[in-house]
Amino acid sequence: MSDSVWERLAAKTSDQVSFQELVTGFEIAPRTAQGILDAAKTILSPNTSSLRVGQIRLVATAAAARHGRPVSELDKQEITLTVDAGREDAAVLQEHDPAALRQTRILRVTEEAVDQDCLLTEEDLAWTLHVDIRTIRRDIQSLRQSGYVVRTRGYQHNIGRGQTHKVAIVERYLKRQSLYQIARETKHSVDAVRRYIVTFGRVVYLYQRQASQAEIAFLVGISENTVRQYVDLYAQHDSAEYADRLAEIVAPPTGQPYLPMGKKGAWR
Numbered sequence: 001m002s003d004s005v006w007e008r009l010a011a012k013t014s015d016q017v018s019f020q021e022l023v024t025g026f027e028i029a030p031r032t033a034q035g036i037l038d039a040a041k042t043i044l045s046p047n048t049s050s051l052r053v054g055q056i057r058l059v060a061t062a063a064a065a066r067h068g069r070p071v072s073e074l075d076k077q078e079i080t081l082t083v084d085a086g087r088e089d090a091a092v093l094q095e096h097d098p099a100a101l102r103q104t105r106i107l108r109v110t111e112e113a114v115d116q117d118c119l120l121t122e123e124d125l126a127w128t129l130h131v132d133i134r135t136i137r138r139d140i141q142s143l144r145q146s147g148y149v150v151r152t153r154g155y156q157h158n159i160g161r162g163q164t165h166k167v168a169i170v171e172r173y174l175k176r177q178s179l180y181q182i183a184r185e186t187k188h189s190v191d192a193v194r195r196y197i198v199t200f201g202r203v204v205y206l207y208q209r210q211a212s213q214a215e216i217a218f219l220v221g222i223s224e225n226t227v228r229q230y231v232d233l234y235a236q237h238d239s240a241e242y243a244d245r246l247a248e249i250v251a252p253p254t255g256q257p258y259l260p261m262g263k264k265g266a267w268r
Helices: 003-011 014-025 030-043 087-095 098-115 122-129 133-145 165-174 179-186 190-208 213-220 224-237 240-249
Strands: 055-062 076-082
Touching (some): 055 122, 087 098, 087 190, 098 122, 190 213
């Protein structure tokens, strides 16, 4: 497709509508408007009760449900999945191809399910992404061959929680890859890569001030599992070799003041 076609498609996303309203309606600078939009998307996490444009509700099997029992007897619950991430997904499709976009969505929704204590089946993914199950299996095989952990029911028990693709992307940045190199090699949008890095920085900021993982998850708007993995990543790279990179990205959650180091609870 031509660039003009992609621009028209991107202009129809809910992200772009909100962005345009901030720029034109409130006369906010584009860079500031994008920061506000990113922060709002982080705070309005998929665990909230209301659906955003591009999200669906799905009944999924609980992660703790034992194997070997009929599906009808397994514990289930409703979860929220982000099938379409708006401009971020449009950017992936523009820079790569439909298969890359589909695989990005597989990583996103399977991790969202795990964050809500559920596991998706290959059939769930096929229904959610409107493709046949053979396509899903090929995509999952391709992702795993590329080093990604794809958490699906029937595979999860062999791998544990593992490292999410978000953590792997932030680790690349800590090792001094550029945003554009990471986006190109991982087939993500630059906006998504930047958002993962900013979220990691906010987690580390609060962790340094001795906030609990539950408190950090609430303030930043992510799951405790993601907080735990970001804290582990920070612990692995808290050294002189990465000090400059960490200093560059560690920041408080949007709306929170920079707080001095102190005893647990002193940041409140």
